[in-house]
Amino acid sequence: MAMSTDTDVLAYEPDIHTYGIQSFADEHAKTQADIERILRIDWWPRHRNVLDQYRTTTTSVEMDATKLTESQFTRAAVYHVLSYYILPKLSKFTPDGDVFREKMEYYRARFQEEINYILRDGPEYDFNNDGSVTDSEKQPVHYNRLVR
Numbered sequence: 213m214a215m216s217t218d219t220d221v222l223a224y225e226p227d228i229h230t231y232g233i234q235s236f237a238d239e240h241a242k243t244q245a246d247i248e249r250i251l252r253i254d255w256w257p258r259h260r261n262v263l264d265q266y267r268t269t270t271t272s273v274e275m276d277a278t279k280l281t282e283s284q285f286t287r288a289a290v291y292h293v294l295s296y297y298i299l300p301k302l303s304k305f306t307p308d309g310d311v312f313r314e315k316m317e318y319y320r321a322r323f324q325e326e327i328n329y330i331l332r333d334g335p336e337y338d339f340n341n342d343g344s345v346t347d348s349e350k351q352p353v354h355y356n357r358l359v360r
Contacts, residue, residue: 216289239297281336288326295319
Protein backbone atom coordinates (compact mmCIF):
# COMPACT_ATOMS: atom_id res chain seq x y z
CA MET A 213 0.00 0.00 0.00
CA ALA A 214 1.16 3.55 -0.71
CA MET A 215 1.33 6.45 1.71
CA SER A 216 -0.79 8.48 -0.71
CA THR A 217 -2.97 7.89 -3.77
CA ASP A 218 -4.48 9.99 -6.53
CA THR A 219 -7.69 10.12 -4.47
CA ASP A 220 -5.76 11.76 -1.62
CA VAL A 221 -4.26 14.30 -4.02
CA LEU A 222 -7.69 15.12 -5.44
CA ALA A 223 -8.81 16.22 -1.97
CA TYR A 224 -6.22 19.03 -2.17
CA GLU A 225 -6.17 19.68 -5.92
CA PRO A 226 -9.55 18.57 -7.37
CA ASP A 227 -8.69 19.70 -10.93
CA ILE A 228 -5.28 18.02 -11.17
CA HIS A 229 -6.44 15.43 -13.73
CA THR A 230 -7.71 18.12 -16.12
CA TYR A 231 -4.14 18.87 -17.24
CA GLY A 232 -3.73 15.67 -19.24
CA ILE A 233 -2.11 13.26 -16.77
CA GLN A 234 -4.62 10.73 -15.47
CA SER A 235 -2.50 8.74 -13.02
CA PHE A 236 0.36 9.60 -10.72
CA ALA A 237 1.07 6.08 -9.41
CA ASP A 238 4.79 6.26 -10.21
CA GLU A 239 5.06 9.61 -8.48
CA HIS A 240 3.42 8.24 -5.32
CA ALA A 241 5.98 5.42 -5.22
CA LYS A 242 8.83 7.93 -5.58
CA THR A 243 7.38 10.04 -2.77
CA GLN A 244 7.12 7.05 -0.48
CA ALA A 245 10.76 6.18 -1.16
CA ASP A 246 11.76 9.80 -0.43
CA ILE A 247 9.86 9.87 2.88
CA GLU A 248 11.35 6.53 3.92
CA ARG A 249 14.81 7.93 3.15
CA ILE A 250 14.09 11.00 5.30
CA LEU A 251 13.06 8.71 8.15
CA ARG A 252 16.20 6.58 7.78
CA ILE A 253 18.33 9.73 7.97
CA ASP A 254 16.51 11.90 10.52
CA TRP A 255 14.67 9.44 12.76
CA TRP A 256 15.92 5.85 12.60
CA PRO A 257 19.54 6.29 13.79
CA ARG A 258 18.29 7.83 17.03
CA HIS A 259 15.94 4.93 17.75
CA ARG A 260 18.03 1.87 17.24
CA ASN A 261 18.28 1.70 21.04
CA VAL A 262 14.50 1.16 21.18
CA LEU A 263 14.96 -1.77 18.84
CA ASP A 264 17.31 -3.42 21.36
CA GLN A 265 14.44 -4.11 23.73
CA TYR A 266 12.53 -5.96 20.97
CA ARG A 267 15.51 -7.54 19.26
CA THR A 268 15.67 -11.20 18.46
CA THR A 269 18.50 -12.95 16.70
CA THR A 270 16.75 -12.45 13.35
CA THR A 271 15.95 -8.75 13.74
CA SER A 272 17.86 -6.42 11.44
CA VAL A 273 19.20 -3.06 12.53
CA GLU A 274 17.91 -1.50 9.31
CA MET A 275 14.54 0.24 9.26
CA ASP A 276 11.77 -1.96 7.88
CA ALA A 277 9.33 0.37 6.12
CA THR A 278 6.55 -2.23 6.32
CA LYS A 279 6.44 -1.65 10.09
CA LEU A 280 5.51 2.03 9.66
CA THR A 281 1.90 3.18 9.96
CA GLU A 282 1.57 4.56 6.44
CA SER A 283 -1.64 6.48 7.14
CA GLN A 284 0.35 8.70 9.51
CA PHE A 285 2.24 10.02 6.47
CA THR A 286 -0.65 10.56 4.03
CA ARG A 287 -0.83 14.34 4.36
CA ALA A 288 2.95 14.70 4.15
CA ALA A 289 3.01 12.37 1.13
CA VAL A 290 0.35 14.40 -0.67
CA TYR A 291 2.26 17.63 -0.07
CA HIS A 292 5.48 15.96 -1.22
CA VAL A 293 4.11 14.36 -4.37
CA LEU A 294 2.49 17.62 -5.40
CA SER A 295 5.52 19.80 -4.77
CA TYR A 296 8.28 17.51 -6.01
CA TYR A 297 6.71 15.42 -8.76
CA ILE A 298 3.26 16.44 -10.02
CA LEU A 299 3.38 20.23 -10.17
CA PRO A 300 6.88 20.37 -11.71
CA LYS A 301 5.50 18.31 -14.62
CA LEU A 302 2.84 20.96 -15.18
CA SER A 303 4.96 24.07 -14.67
CA LYS A 304 6.58 25.99 -17.49
CA PHE A 305 8.99 27.54 -14.95
CA THR A 306 8.38 31.05 -16.19
CA PRO A 307 9.56 33.85 -13.90
CA ASP A 308 6.16 35.53 -13.58
CA GLY A 309 2.67 34.22 -13.10
CA ASP A 310 3.30 30.48 -13.07
CA VAL A 311 0.55 29.20 -10.77
CA PHE A 312 2.10 25.71 -10.65
CA ARG A 313 5.41 27.12 -9.48
CA GLU A 314 3.67 29.07 -6.73
CA LYS A 315 1.80 25.93 -5.65
CA MET A 316 5.06 23.95 -5.63
CA GLU A 317 6.53 26.41 -3.15
CA TYR A 318 3.38 26.34 -1.04
CA TYR A 319 3.20 22.53 -0.87
CA ARG A 320 6.95 22.23 -0.31
CA ALA A 321 6.64 24.43 2.79
CA ARG A 322 3.59 22.44 3.97
CA PHE A 323 5.55 19.19 3.49
CA GLN A 324 8.48 20.43 5.59
CA GLU A 325 6.08 21.55 8.30
CA GLU A 326 4.16 18.25 8.29
CA ILE A 327 7.21 15.96 8.28
CA ASN A 328 8.64 17.97 11.18
CA TYR A 329 5.39 17.51 13.10
CA ILE A 330 5.51 13.77 12.47
CA LEU A 331 9.14 13.52 13.59
CA ARG A 332 8.45 15.57 16.72
CA ASP A 333 5.34 13.57 17.57
CA GLY A 334 7.05 10.26 16.84
CA PRO A 335 6.54 8.02 13.81
CA GLU A 336 4.45 4.95 14.55
CA TYR A 337 6.70 1.92 14.04
CA ASP A 338 5.79 -1.62 15.09
CA PHE A 339 9.16 -2.57 16.60
CA ASN A 340 7.98 -5.93 17.93
CA ASN A 341 5.93 -6.77 14.81
CA ASP A 342 2.79 -7.68 16.76
CA GLY A 343 0.41 -5.75 14.50
CA SER A 344 -0.13 -2.79 16.80
CA VAL A 345 1.88 0.25 17.84
CA THR A 346 2.05 0.98 21.55
CA ASP A 347 3.12 4.26 23.13
CA SER A 348 6.50 2.74 23.99
CA GLU A 349 7.07 2.04 20.28
CA LYS A 350 6.24 5.60 19.21
CA GLN A 351 9.37 7.64 19.84
CA PRO A 352 9.85 11.27 18.77
CA VAL A 353 13.08 12.58 17.29
CA HIS A 354 14.19 14.12 20.57
CA TYR A 355 13.68 10.98 22.68
CA ASN A 356 16.18 10.90 25.58
CA ARG A 357 18.12 13.87 24.21
CA LEU A 358 18.87 17.21 25.69
CA VAL A 359 17.67 19.84 23.25
CA ARG A 360 18.82 23.42 23.69
